[in-house]
Amino acid sequence: MNDIGEFILLVALATALYGVVSYVMAINGNRIDLYLSADKTPVIVWGCVVIASIALWRAFLTDDFSLQYVWAYSNRELDTFYKVSSFWGGQKGSLLFWTLILTTYMTVVYFQNRKKNIRVMPYAMTIMLLIVIFFLFLLNFSTNPFERIPLPPEDGRGLNPLLQNYWMVIHPPTLYLGYVGFTVPFAFAMAALISKNLDDGWIRLTRKWTLLAWFFLCMGNLFGASWAYVELGWGGYWAWDPVENAAFMPLLVATAFLHSIQIQEKKDMMKVWNMSLVLLTFVMTIFGTFITRSGLIQSVHTFDEATLGYYFLGFLGVIISICVTMIILRLPLLKSKNELDSFLSRESSFLFNNLVLLGIGFATFWGTIFPIISEAVRGVKITVGPPFYNQVNVPIGLVLLALIGIGPVIAWKRATWSNLKKNFLMPVAAALIAAAVLFPIVPLKERAEIFTYITFILCVFVMTCILKEFFKGALARREQHGGTFIGEVASLTWHNKRRYGGYIVHIGVVLIFAGIAGSQAYGVHDQRHLKIGESIKLRNYTITYEKLNAVEATSVKTRVIAQIGVYRDNQRVWTGRPEKEFYKGQNQPVSEVDVLSTIVEDVYLILADFREDESATIKVYINPMVSWLWTGGWVIAFGTMVCMWPDRLEQRRRLSRMKKQEALFAPAQE
Amino acid sequence: MMPKKTKFVIGSAFIVIAIGYLISMGISTTSQYFFTVDELMSQKVSYAGTGLKVKGNVVNGSIVRDSDNFLKINFSIEDKSSNLDVIYEGIIPDMFKDGQEVVVEGTLAKDGVFHANTLLTSCPSKYEAEKEAGKSHPGTLPNLDKYKDLNPKSTESLPKTKI
Numbered sequence: 001m002n003d004i005g006e007f008i009l010l011v012a013l014a015t016a017l018y019g020v021v022s023y024v025m026a027i028n029g030n031r032i033d034l035y036l037s038a039d040k041t042p043v044i045v046w047g048c049v050v051i052a053s054i055a056l057w058r059a060f061l062t063d064d065f066s067l068q069y070v071w072a073y074s075n076r077e078l079d080t081f082y083k084v085s086s087f088w089g090g091q092k093g094s095l096l097f098w099t100l101i102l103t104t105y106m107t108v109v110y111f112q113n114r115k116k117n118i119r120v121m122p123y124a125m126t127i128m129l130l131i132v133i134f135f136l137f138l139l140n141f142s143t144n145p146f147e148r149i150p151l152p153p154e155d156g157r158g159l160n161p162l163l164q165n166y167w168m169v170i171h172p173p174t175l176y177l178g179y180v181g182f183t184v185p186f187a188f189a190m191a192a193l194i195s196k197n198l199d200d201g202w203i204r205l206t207r208k209w210t211l212l213a214w215f216f217l218c219m220g221n222l223f224g225a226s227w228a229y230v231e232l233g234w235g236g237y238w239a240w241d242p243v244e245n246a247a248f249m250p251l252l253v254a255t256a257f258l259h260s261i262q263i264q265e266k267k268d269m270m271k272v273w274n275m276s277l278v279l280l281t282f283v284m285t286i287f288g289t290f291i292t293r294s295g296l297i298q299s300v301h302t303f304d305e306a307t308l309g310y311y312f313l314g315f316l317g318v319i320i321s322i323c324v325t326m327i328i329l330r331l332p333l334l335k336s337k338n339e340l341d342s343f344l345s346r347e348s349s350f351l352f353n354n355l356v357l358l359g360i361g362f363a364t365f366w367g368t369i370f371p372i373i374s375e376a377v378r379g380v381k382i383t384v385g386p387p388f389y390n391q392v393n394v395p396i397g398l399v400l401l402a403l404i405g406i407g408p409v410i411a412w413k414r415a416t417w418s419n420l421k422k423n424f425l426m427p428v429a430a431a432l433i434a435a436a437v438l439f440p441i442v443p444l445k446e447r448a449e450i451f452t453y454i455t456f457i458l459c460v461f462v463m464t465c466i467l468k469e470f471f472k473g474a475l476a477r478r479e480q481h482g483g484t485f486i487g488e489v490a491s492l493t494w495h496n497k498r499r500y501g502g503y504i505v506h507i508g509v510v511l512i513f514a515g516i517a518g519s520q521a522y523g524v525h526d527q528r529h530l531k532i533g534e535s536i537k538l539r540n541y542t543i544t545y546e547k548l549n550a551v552e553a554t555s556v557k558t559r560v561i562a563q564i565g566v567y568r569d570n571q572r573v574w575t576g577r578p579e580k581e582f583y584k585g586q587n588q589p590v591s592e593v594d595v596l597s598t599i600v601e602d603v604y605l606i607l608a609d610f611r612e613d614e615s616a617t618i619k620v621y622i623n624p625m626v627s628w629l630w631t632g633g634w635v636i637a638f639g640t641m642v643c644m645w646p647d648r649l650e651q652r653r654r655l656s657r658m659k660k661q662e663a664l665f666a667p668a669q670e
Numbered sequence: 671m672m673p674k675k676t677k678f679v680i681g682s683a684f685i686v687i688a689i690g691y692l693i694s695m696g697i698s699t700t701s702q703y704f705f706t707v708d709e710l711m712s713q714k715v716s717y718a719g720t721g722l723k724v725k726g727n728v729v730n731g732s733i734v735r736d737s738d739n740f741l742k743i744n745f746s747i748e749d750k751s752s753n754l755d756v757i758y759e760g761i762i763p764d765m766f767k768d769g770q771e772v773v774v775e776g777t778l779a780k781d782g783v784f785h786a787n788t789l790l791t792s793c794p795s796k797y798e799a800e801k802e803a804g805k806s807h808p809g810t811l812p813n814l815d816k817y818k819d820l821n822p823k824s825t826e827s828l829p830k831t832k833i
Binding site for chain 1: 675677678681682685686689692693695696697699700701702703704705709723739740741760761762764765767775
């Protein structure tokens with residue numbers, strides 16, 4: 001089966017190459033026979049990659065340690081659950097996994113569009129196949145997951161304990177589904193550029209794909225944050241690590257894109273801008289992969305194979321050159337019909353939202369690559385850490401937050417004074433009340449605390465703006481239909497999925513802003529070496545170290561658990577059990593934290609160390625409002641589902657566009 | 671009245687400049703030098719008193735725990751040709767051990783001792799390097815020396831949970 005896996009990857013590469021060549025020849029020579037033959041290749045390539053993946057999974061599940069990759073990331077005692085997820089535990093497998101998702105997307109796109117958008121498909125498929133070829137090339141000639149060990153060892157080294165967590169099964173696939181998903185809009189945008197079909201047909205075609213990719217990337221980031229929070233034991237969920245930034249930057253650009261395409265759809269403007277954003281999103285995903293896999297930038301979780309970095313750097317260079325060239329070549333065709341009217345309009349708020357999102361993206365990018373730049377320019381390596389990102393991104397983020405409230409409410413084209421008063425009187429009043437109420441409650445000494453205060457006020461402002469929209473719409477519906485208020489809110493949303501789904505996403509974002517602000521500014525922590533019976537006092541909590549349990553080992557792990565009584569205002573509220581685990585085959589212990597999570601705050605306990613006399617070092621964090629962050633994530637998930645839900649109205653609109661689209665993709669050069 | 675386009679160009683330029691200003695301010699107030707031990711020692715300039723990040727490997731046998739303060743340790747980190755004494759107080763990462771590659775953040779005192787406020791160990795995803803160094807022995811239990819003499823009697827008297 002390993003031979004088959006290795007061989008089939010070569011077959012996949014050859015087929016993809018054949019596909020590209022014959023698509024190109026078919027397009028240029030108008031050869032229908034070649035087209036028909038080329039048009040089978042995407043599915044065949046997908047089939048090959050599926051077989052290769054099955055072969056690798058089989059090797060993991062049957063403990064086939066003759067494969068170097070399986071030996072390095074699995075062992076006999078590993079749970080089946082983790083044997084399945086070890087597939088993407090390291091460099092080689094994760095590249096195969098990437099290719100699997102990419103080709104699967106390609107196949108879905110193929111079946112979705114091959115009848116409807118026959119004119120543009122050869123172009124889009126060629127682009128996707130070219131990207132697939134790059135990954136297949138790496139898999140075949142640089143990081144082959146089917147590489148053998150001449151004398152197969154008895155047992156593997158096992159999966160790193162930090163990766164033995166259920167998030168390992170959820171986080172990487174989610175992130176990859178997002179990351180890879182942006183290939184689809186990229187391919188169609190490129191297809192539009194090459195075939196000169198530069199109406200917004202490609203945006204309509206790929207809007208849901210973009211949304212889907214955005215959704216997965218967003219969830220992937222949040223899941224990563226959850227994983228870091230429960231597994232790494234430093235009490236935080238985001239460290240501005242280069243690899244985290246790598247997944248954050250495309251998310252920002254894609255968010256900007258999702259907003260500004262609405263301007264193109266409604267107003268036929270910003271075509272060059274939108275095209276640039278979609279290309280940039282894809283470029284950022286490849287750049288992120290380059291950072292993660294080159295080891296060029298010091299990070300806590302880089303893969304360890306520097307040569308791969310050069311391939312990605314080359315790939316990145318080629319893509320950027322092509323993108324820039326294509327946009328310049330097609331500039332005359334990307335002229336907008338309209339222009340912006342007034343500063344006080346929805347269009348301009350979208351423009352500013354874009355600038356601000358890209359601003360955060362650029363600040364993050366600059367901070368990430370600054371060590372390389374400073375070394376090249378000044379000869380010394382200078383790094384920036386979380387303080388830099390907080391100092392720069394917090395103020396920009398606050399402008400963004402304000403725009404979330406203003407953007408969707410302000411009138412199109414040109415807002416008048418009375419119109420502004422009507423829309424913003426109540427939110428501003430609510431914000432002022434919040435400011436007055438919070439003023440005596442929250443501390444306001446440090447910079448971070450002042451920013452947090454402003455964040456909370458803005459959150460109230462934005463929330464009022466959004467809820468007012470729901471309220472207004474539901475009231476209007478109730479006058480027409482006379483249902484219950486809640487029912488009307490639901491049917492309002494149901495009948496305007498894109499708009500109200502978007503609002504729901506915004507509510508989630510507001511919750512996340514509040515959660516981040518609260519947990520960053522008001523968190524406290526303490527660490528002590530305690531004997532049994534001793535306590536740490538922190539805020540209104542007393543944390544008492546009660547005993548140490550040595551727990552009988554399974555065949556693979558030994559656990560040492562501390563029992564800790566947590567008292568709030570002298571009332572016992574919880575018994576925490578943080579632990580240290582020792583895995584067979586791994587030469588380091590793993591701390592498992594224990595968290596009491598409430599709507600107000602988290603009590604986060606770590607058993608940092610212990611001694612023979614059963615004294616132990618305990619670290620306690622009080623992290624306010626962390627649960628708001630996770631709740632916000634679920635609200636975003638729900639809102640995005642609403643946005644993406646198939647809509648009969650939308651379908652009817654699309655049907656009426658179908659005829660237009662037919663003309664749309666008539667090749668301009670024929 | 672200005673042409674509409676000019677107005678927007680100015681407005682956007684204002685935002686871009688503001689962001690640029692924030693970035694340059696951020697860099698100048700928060701950046702840290704990042705050296706390996708060798709690089710730090712070979713610099714002609716003195717970095718005493720400045721915030722630094724230094725990367726090196728823990729010298730074998732150099733880790734000394736303070737007998738009074740469990741959270742305080744002294745150790746040395748080395749590179750190819752030089753080494754640096756470090757004092758650190760705080761939680762010691764799980765992976766901190768002899769030979770481990772670490773990054774310390776803190777300040778260099780006049781006497782050449784590094785006072786670290788952060789101790790980072792490189793993440794374990796670097797399995798490959800470990801494999802090449804031949805350090806891993808599949809199937810053996812981790813080195814539990816430090817924990818092995820956790821008093822067996824008292825351990826047995828504790829309630830045991832079977833998992």
